[in-house]
Amino acid sequence: MTEARDGHHAGPQWESLVRTGALITVALVMLWLAFNVRLPSISTLQEWILDLGWAGGLAFIGLYAVVAMTPIPVTIMAVAGGLLFGAGNGSILSVIGALLGSWAAYWLARMLGRDTVMKILGSHASKVQHHLQDAGFQAVCVLRLMPGFPYWPVNYGSGAFGVSQRDFLAASALATIPGQVSLVAIGAFVANATVANGVVIGVAWAVVIAMTIWAYREWRKARKQADDPS
Template identity: 65%
Template sequence: MASEHEGRTQPETDSTAEDSGIHWDSIIRNTALIIVLLVLLWLAFNVRLPSADSLQQMIASWGWAAWLVFIGTYALVALTPIPVTVMAVTGGLLFGTLEGSILSMIGVFIGCWGAYWIARGLGKQATARLLGSHYRTAERHLNQAGFQAVVMLRLLPGFPYWPVNYGSGAFGVSQRDFLLASALAIIPGQVSLVAIGSFISNPNVANGVVVGIGWAVVLVMTWWAYRRWTIVKDQSPKPAND
């Protein structure tokens, strides 16, 4: 009788342990979601970046470490819904067009990559809640063609960086496509914004030309990316009719 009782107890114990493991995994995931949601919502509604001039003074006060502070700050901003425009302009004010563009691209790239992996960890359902009104747009485009869609959304005027970052992680865009598309697409926009800051700090023809060329390249690349995405979408298999 004792052995029969032990035989019945062991599977029940294993089942309880498995249930407990699944339960804790769910708790950790939901807790992470709540924390990320609260932080991002709080930042979006309560935090406003200082003006470019104020940021310039604050970052410059770090002396030789100013470039490290700038990259770190930019990466943190890129993780949130806060627009990155002010950071790029500040890069131009502080470091000029060339150095400011390089540092800006490093900072925004790190932040975008971090957001991608946060979304991968949270999963599709959790990230859908995080994206809110941007969810449908990200789902519609990023479920079609990873590389082309990331490039197009990165270059799309008025569409923020952060839904692309989190949407790419949630909807299965490969890390390779995400990184290559992001590296390609952020260059013209970042350079043109940094050049604006550099032009404000040191108005000259060279900086004005960089601004003009930068935005011209943005428009051309947006058109190219949209055309490529349309071709891939048209070539994708259509669902069978019932």
């Protein structure tokens, strides 16, 4: 009986130690990245990517995915995508990179657990919990489209608060595409100030605004139904 009780307590203790170690490791890595890593200038990125030739697109996707997993803003990557590859190809590569990084962060959060992720989210924790608790597709859309709200808390919060993988990926794809296109188009316009690129910027931002209003209304409706099922 004593061995059984000892064994019963050993499991949770080891699990707690592993989670604590993971928290410390992830937190330190993210803090180091946030304060010490600076993305190269857009001109430097342009030279680096173009020097890689055909592999430049894959390198851009990989770098974007890593950035999407960290507190480093993704805006510079999206704008760089427009400068490097134009509005069309840049949008495709940026969306793929953003979604891959978001998906990886989602599963990392699932493995770390809610308590650990709450500590990692820091000041973003309360807002993410408010939107994602007992919610799904609409909530992810709202946070993805919210102006100035970074990607990484949505990724980690979705994994921690039980948003299904299907809802997370579907909402991320739907909400990420117009936002990324709007940012990529800015880069494309800087590189080549044509009417077509200007139109893409205007249309993309109009879609972002319309989708933000729609997603917020749908999220409010879902929350009311959850609070008052009758």
